[in-house]
Amino acid sequence: MNNERSEQEIIRRKSLEELKKLGIEPYPAEGYEVNTTSQEIHENFQKDETSYQDVSIAGRIMTRRVMGAASFAEIQDEKGRIQVYFRRDDLCPGEDKTLYNTVYKKLLDIGDVIGVKGSVFKTKMGEITIHVKQFKVLSKSLKPLPIVKEKDGKVYDAFSDEEQRYRQRYVDLIVNKSSRDTFIERTRIINSMRTFFNEQDYLEVETPILQPIPGGAAARPFVTHHNALDIPLYLRIANELYLKRLIVGGFEGVYEFSKDFRNEGMDRTHNPEFTVMEIYVAYKDYRWMMDFTEQMLERTIKQVKGTTRIQSGENMLDFKRPFKRIRMHDAIKENTGIDINGMNEKELRETCRNLGLEVDESMGKGKLIDEIFGEKVEPYLIQPTFVMDYPVDMSPLCKKHRDNPELTERFELIVNGKELANAYTELNDPIDQKERFEEQLRLSEKGDDEAMYIDYDFLNALEYGMPPTAGMGIGIDRLIMLLTNKPSIQEVLLFPQMRPKQQEPAPSPEDFKKIGVPDEWAEHVIKAGYSSPEEMKNEKPTQVHQKLNGYRKKNKLKIPALQLEEVEQWFK
Numbered sequence: 001m002n003n004e005r006s007e008q009e010i011i012r013r014k015s016l017e018e019l020k021k022l023g024i025e026p027y028p029a030e031g032y033e034v035n036t037t038s039q040e041i042h043e044n045f046q047k048d049e050t051s052y053q054d055v056s057i058a059g060r061i062m063t064r065r066v067m068g069a070a071s072f073a074e075i076q077d078e079k080g081r082i083q084v085y086f087r088r089d090d091l092c093p094g095e096d097k098t099l100y101n102t103v104y105k106k107l108l109d110i111g112d113v114i115g116v117k118g119s120v121f122k123t124k125m126g127e128i129t130i131h132v133k134q135f136k137v138l139s140k141s142l143k144p145l146p147i148v149k150e151k152d153g154k155v156y157d158a159f160s161d162e163e164q165r166y167r168q169r170y171v172d173l174i175v176n177k178s179s180r181d182t183f184i185e186r187t188r189i190i191n192s193m194r195t196f197f198n199e200q201d202y203l204e205v206e207t208p209i210l211q212p213i214p215g216g217a218a219a220r221p222f223v224t225h226h227n228a229l230d231i232p233l234y235l236r237i238a239n240e241l242y243l244k245r246l247i248v249g250g251f252e253g254v255y256e257f258s259k260d261f262r263n264e265g266m267d268r269t270h271n272p273e274f275t276v277m278e279i280y281v282a283y284k285d286y287r288w289m290m291d292f293t294e295q296m297l298e299r300t301i302k303q304v305k306g307t308t309r310i311q312s313g314e315n316m317l318d319f320k321r322p323f324k325r326i327r328m329h330d331a332i333k334e335n336t337g338i339d340i341n342g343m344n345e346k347e348l349r350e351t352c353r354n355l356g357l358e359v360d361e362s363m364g365k366g367k368l369i370d371e372i373f374g375e376k377v378e379p380y381l382i383q384p385t386f387v388m389d390y391p392v393d394m395s396p397l398c399k400k401h402r403d404n405p406e407l408t409e410r411f412e413l414i415v416n417g418k419e420l421a422n423a424y425t426e427l428n429d430p431i432d433q434k435e436r437f438e439e440q441l442r443l444s445e446k447g448d449d450e451a452m453y454i455d456y457d458f459l460n461a462l463e464y465g466m467p468p469t470a471g472m473g474i475g476i477d478r479l480i481m482l483l484t485n486k487p488s489i490q491e492v493l494l495f496p497q498m499r500p501k502q503q504e505p506a507p508s509p510e511d512f513k514k515i516g517v518p519d520e521w522a523e524h525v526i527k528a529g530y531s532s533p534e535e536m537k538n539e540k541p542t543q544v545h546q547k548l549n550g551y552r553k554k555n556k557l558k559i560p561a562l563q564l565e566e567v568e569q570w571f572k
Contacts, residue, residue, distance in 0.1 A: 004506055004531070005527075006529055007554075008143075008144045009143060012109060012143075012144070013142060015108075015109065018102075019107055019140065022103065027140070028136070028137075032115040032138055034058050034115070035054075036052070037077055038075075038076070038079050038080040038081055038082035039080050040079070041057075041082060041120055041130075042080070042082065045120050045122075046122075049120070052120035055117065055118065056115065056117045057075070057077060057115070058077060058114065058115040059076045059081075059082075059114070060075060060111060060112070061074070061110050062076045062110060062145075064108075064110060066105050069089065072086075072129075073086065075116070076174075082128065082129070083127050083130070084116055085123075085132060087131070088100040090133055091132065091133070091134070091135070103137075104135070108137070109141060110141075110144070110145055111141030111144060112139065112140055113138040113141070114135050114136060114137055116132045116135045116136075117132070118133040119131050119133070145171065146159040146175055148176070158176070159175045163498075166495075167501065182480075182484050182486065182492060183492075183494060185304065185480070186480045186484070188304050189476075189479065189483060190476065192299070192300040197253075197279065197296075200253065201253065202254060202255050205251075205256050206256065207239045207242035207243060209235060209236050210224070210226070210233045210234070211236050212231065213234070213241075213454075213455045213458075214234035214236065214237045215241045215452060215453055216236075216238030216240030216397070217237045217262075217452075219237040219238075219262040219263075219264060220262060220263045221234040221235060221236075221262070221263060222261050222262075222263045237260055237261065237262050238276075239278055240278060240471065243255075243256060243278055243471070244458070244471070247280050247426075247466055247467065248465070248466045251282075252281065253280070253281045253282065255277060255279035256277070257275060257276075258278065259275060260273075260274055260276055261273050261274075266497065268489060269488075269489055271493060271496055273497060274476075274489075276473050276474065277473065277476055278472070278474075279472055280426070280469055281470050282467045282468070282469050283467055283468055283469075284469065284470035286410060286411055286423055288470055289425075289471070289472050290325070290388075290411055290423070292472070293421055293423065295321065297319050302319075304483065305483065310485070312416050312485055313416070315382050317384065323383075323384040323386055324385045325386040326387055326388070328390050328391070329389070331377050331381075332369075332373060332376070335376050335377045336355065336372070336376050338351060340369060342406075344365070345364060345368065348369060351372065355375070355376060357372065357375055362443070362446045364443050365394075366391060366394035366395075367394075369391055373387075378414055378417060378418070378419070380417065381414040381415075381417060382415075382416055383415070384413060384415045385413070385414050386413055387412050387413075387414055389401055389408070390407065390408050391406065391407060391408070392405070392408055394408075395408040395410045395424065396436040396437065396452055397424065397433075397436070398425065399429075400427075400432070410422075410423065410425075416482060419475070419478075420474060420478055420479060421473065422472070423470065423471060423472035424471050425468070425470055426469040428467070428469060429462075430459055430462035433458075434459055437453075437455070440454070441454060477492055480492040507526045507530070509522035509525075511532060512525050512533055514533075515570045520559045521548070524551065528547060528548055529547075530544075533570075536570075541570075541571050544570075548567070
């Protein structure tokens with residue numbers, strides 16, 4: 001990015017100064033009273049036309065058709081777009097026509113935010129329109145918007161470059177309605193889930209983001225330093241251990257929508273900062289939690305989408321209860337033909353190698369089984385499926401299975417080949433929990449940098465007694481991806497993490513002089529929009545010739561016009 005302003009930006013700044021000279025504040029401090037929205041007018045005007053004869057609305061100018069004494073424009077508020085009609089003599093009933101002839105026609109641009117007051121009518125073409133009696137400049141836009149055009153259902157010149165959209169989400173939200181709809185739907189989904197939990201009388205809580213021990217999951221944490229306490233602190237990788245402390249403290253149902261952070265890789269389903277919901281309910285087990293999770297998802301999806309069937313990529317998914325349930329060992333056997341039940345670490349490592357999976361000596365039984373499941377089973381589970389009864393080695397915070405001590409009372413909900421939710425009958429035996437933590441410590445010493453830390457305060461809490469508890473966590477970002485049919489997590493995060501953009505050096509007139517651009521033209525070539533000779537040469541000589549001479553005429557430059565033959569020499 002360089003600091004050179006484009007021709008459009010220069011013109012807009014001149015318009016800004018002209019507005020000020022006319023005594024118009026381009027960024028007024030006072031509020032602007034709005035009494036309706038574009039959506040409300042479109043939906044209700046024909047039902048009761050008399051109620052819309054004195055409307056006040058504000059929004060951003062998105063299109064303009066400037067004519068003589070009358071003009072049309074389209075403004076966009078949060079709810080949509082509506083056409084507005086400006087008539088010179090209505091805006092300027094006296095002799096002074098400056099407000100229309102100068103302010104509206106010459107000094108306003110697409111992207112400016114204005115407030116309008118007037119009456120609603122329907123044009124001869126049937127378009128619901130606001131006849132503007134007054135307007136006010138609320139914010140002058142100094143950068144031009146990408147102009148996205150739509151005709152006959154087709155979109156042209158779309159602002160579709162992913163990197164630009166993620167880096168400049170504010171522009172994406174202005175010009176791409178589908179992006180706004182995605183984030184509106186995200187909020188509706190979370191609100192529906194929250195309402196479901198509140199109806200059960202569960203308590204929404206907040207737990208620490210900065211933690212002395214990064215517990216509750218196997219993941220690499222972000223680490224920082226607290227100066228006043230002179231201690232390291234970690235951004236939480238999970239909020240599980242704090243929520244279970246609250247169950248110890250006597251709350252019988254708690255949940256939290258939390259931001260968690262993991263210092264790991266990034267791809268289309270992983271961002272270092274992400275949103276999860278975790279819920280813990282006392283006196284319940286994982287079987288109850290399976291029923292609860294089904295009920296919550298079925299209701300939420302039906303409430304938001306109007307149906308339990310949704311399209312996700314090439315697959316049609318159905319969240320109507322009941323979901324399929326299968327034990328992990330059976331799922332592996334069903335997909336690979338191999339029964340891993342009873343295998344030791346050496347046998348599991350050999351099985352992985354026979355299946356063509358990459359493994360190393362730092363991986364214990366749990367990670368080896370997880371590797372098999374993740375590569376050979378999970379991608380093939382499309383419809384909502386509860387995979388349950390995981391091996392003990394994979395679940396250090398989970399209670400051992402009541403019928404088989406080699407397994408745990410755990411399930412994961414797999415949808416469209418990805419984990420969506422994870423749940424346990426929570427381990428509440430402090431002695432067993434300590435032994436599991438110590439096993440994680442041994443894995444860490446073997447080189448596993450995702451192994452859990454020992455949280456002695458959590459062990460202390462368990463020694464006071466935690467009632468039988470069921471817990472469940474669900475990845476909110478992945479849920480939103482599913483329900484909005486988006487292939488990338490960046491599409492459902494307002495501001496996804498991005499590598500900082502490299503600052504590009506400012507274009508130099510000397511670079512253009514080297515290819516033959518005359519001294520008097522070198523600076524103006526840059527102002528006309530060319531940041532380098534290479535960028536200029538992406539166009540045809542005739543295009544460059546027309547553009548530069550057009551710039552000369554528009555800006556009344558007192559330098560000779562360029563000849564086409566002269567421009568053609570620059571390309572040689």
